Amino acid sequence: MATVKINEKLVSIIKDKRKKKKLTQKDMAEYLQISFSNYQRLEANKYESYDQNLLKQIAIKLEIDDEIFSDTLKVSPTTKMALRIKNETLKQIKMIEIEHEFDSFSQTANYIFEQYFLNHDLSKVKYDIENMFQEVVLKTWATTVKDLEKENVSNKKFLDFILETYEIDEEQAKKDFNSIESKRKNIAKW
Numbered sequence: 327m328a329t330v331k332i333n334e335k336l337v338s339i340i341k342d343k344r345k346k347k348k349l350t351q352k353d354m355a356e357y358l359q360i361s362f363s364n365y366q367r368l369e370a371n372k373y374e375s376y377d378q379n380l381l382k383q384i385a386i387k388l389e390i391d392d393e394i395f396s397d398t399l400k401v402s403p404t405t406k407m408a409l410r411i412k413n414e415t416l417k418q419i420k421m422i423e424i425e426h427e428f429d430s431f432s433q434t435a436n437y438i439f440e441q442y443f444l445n446h447d448l449s450k451v452k453y454d455i456e457n458m459f460q461e462v463v464l465k466t467w468a469t470t471v472k473d474l475e476k477e478n479v480s481n482k483k484f485l486d487f488i489l490e491t492y493e494i495d496e497e498q499a500k501k502d503f504n505s506i507e508s509k510r511k512n513i514a515k516w
Contacts, residue, residue: 329375337371343388344369357387 344354355365358380368376384390411419423434489496 330378330381331375332368332371332373332381334371337369339390340384340388341369343390347388349388354384354387358383 344351351365351369352362355362358365360380367373419431419434419438422428422438423431426434426437428434428437488494
């Protein structure tokens, strides 16, 4: 359960919007499927933080502007959670904890998550770069082939030399180029 810090300003916005819509605290509690006393304490500003999902539901129900909602909330930097971990995975986590001299399981888990997301983002970037490189090479080659075919016999001989030397399958290269072109056009449509 992700909690969000709340303040008096947010609570007063919630109260005002609820009253303008002529909803009771009981109506809100029923809508949120929480106890009446829980909702009363929220509007009495008895909580320092509150469930993020419930606050989003309140914002939707009371039609609170997202900007106001976002400006008044500060997401807490940590969330408590329970995990079930396989013994083998736990051993690997312990090895990482020892290797990096972390003081707690929490530090180790945060490190693992950060590395995962960093590597995941890097792999996406690498994939994008590979695609871009392939597209540029194929497009350049295909453009050159088209240009060379239009030119004189000496250019055709040069083209044949390149195709033979580098064992390029001309038909496959053209298909690859056309495939990339169609993907680019489809992306432009989105």
